[in-house]
Amino acid sequence: DAGITQSPRYKITETGRQVTLMCHQTWSHSYMFWYRQDLGHGLRLIYYSAAADITDKGEVPDGYVVSRSKTENFPLTLESATRSQTSVYFCASSLVFPGQNVDSPLHFGNGTRLTVT
Amino acid sequence: QKEVEQDPGPLSVPEGAIVSLNCTYSNSAFQYFMWYRQYSRKGPELLMYTYSSGNKEDGRFTAQVDKSSKYISLFIRDSQPSDSATYLCAPRSTGFQKLVFGTGTRLLVSP
Numbered sequence: 295d296a297g298i299t300q301s302p303r304y305k306i307t308e309t310g311r312q313v314t315l316m317c318h319q320t321w322s323h324s325y326m327f328w329y330r331q332d333l334g335h336g337l338r339l340i341y342y343s344a345a346a347d348i349t350d351k352g353e354v355p356d357g358y359v360v361s362r363s364k365t366e367n368f369p370l371t372l373e374s375a376t377r378s379q380t381s382v383y384f385c386a387s388s389l390v391f392p393g394q395n396v397d398s399p400l401h402f403g404n405g406t407r408l409t410v411t
Numbered sequence: 412q413k414e415v416e417q418d419p420g421p422l423s424v425p426e427g428a429i430v431s432l433n434c435t436y437s438n439s440a441f442q443y444f445m446w447y448r449q450y451s452r453k454g455p456e457l458l459m460y461t462y463s464s465g466n467k468e469d470g471r472f473t474a475q476v477d478k479s480s481k482y483i484s485l486f487i488r489d490s491q492p493s494d495s496a497t498y499l500c501a502p503r504s505t506g507f508q509k510l511v512f513g514t515g516t517r518l519l520v521s522p
Contacts, residue, residue: 327510334419334514335514336499336512336513336514336515337455337499337512339509339510353509384454384455386454392503392510399445399457399460400455400457400510401456402454402455402456403454404452404453404454405452405453405454
């Protein structure tokens with residue numbers, strides 16, 4: 295099915311472990327984004343990518359690493375998970391940067407709920 | 412001061428009520444205003460957007476912007492239980508500017 299899929303949907307990991315969250319989109323959108331959503335903070339941008347091999351930091355990048363070797367995939371890695379990284383993580387994509395075209399909204403996946411114990 | 416502020420709710424209304432969801436923002440550069448709807452355990456999805464000031468209607472939904480007071484509203488007429496969700500406002504400026512979202516208002520419509 296076309297769309298944006300995230301895996302896993304749920305993940306429990308221990309402090310200090312490395313964990314990778316996967317994101318795959320089938321639209322060939324240029325832009326991809328990682329957000330975390332926390333109560334009281336809303337959606338906060340972690341990293342985004344304009345194309346394969348082009349990534350940039352968002353609002354809260356510390357402790358996260360991204361890569362984009364293929365247009366359709368944008369994995370997010372927590373190198374050494376901490377309890378403060380317990381959150382719901384959303385991947386999103388758009389054809390162009392959202393500010394460039396009002397008709398190019400963000401399309402979100404259904405999230406990965408990560409718990410760090 | 413946060414760039415975008417929303418009352419988190421929850422806002423509980425009976426079916427058929429008119430609902431008003433609101434946002435305030437501080438950045439005068441915002442030029443268009445999007446509303447996303449997020450169902451429980453799902454990602455946000457674009458509901459509608461309006462450009463600059465004024466109203467925009469789409470079925471039971473009306474988005475309203477007052478740039479002079481930096482106030483954004485989403486009205487839902489004849490609310491349905493299926494409207495129960497969290498509504499996030501997302502003002503935008505043009506170009507490669509920071510993307511911001513409100514924290515969202517949770518709406519509960521009871522049958």
